[in-house]
Amino acid sequence: MLFAFVGKDKPGHLQVRIDTRPPHVEFLNDLNAKGTLKFAGPFLGEDGKPNGSLVVIEADSIDAAREIFAG
Incomplete structure (x- = not known):
């Protein structure tokens, strides 16, 4: 089965996105x-x-999908 994770950034968190990009x-x-x-x-x-x-x-x-998305 296919499962989708939809994540929305918090306002003003572009730097967090940039900082966490390599492990992501x-x-x-x-x-x-x-x-x-x-x-x-x-x-x-x-x-x-x-x-x-x-x-x-x-x-x-x-x-199983939740376990995968939890990392």
Whole structure:
């Protein structure tokens, strides 16, 4: 089954997004290498800056998906 994680950034947290990008990308690359990641990408605000994320994975159950998203 496919499961989607939708994350929205808090206002004014662009620097947090920038600072956490390397481990975020590493996490997604690991999911991709395992064949779990199906799609991922940012949401963009009207100003063109990222303000959230969508990550779609394949997992056997909602509980398994929650474990994966928990990292």
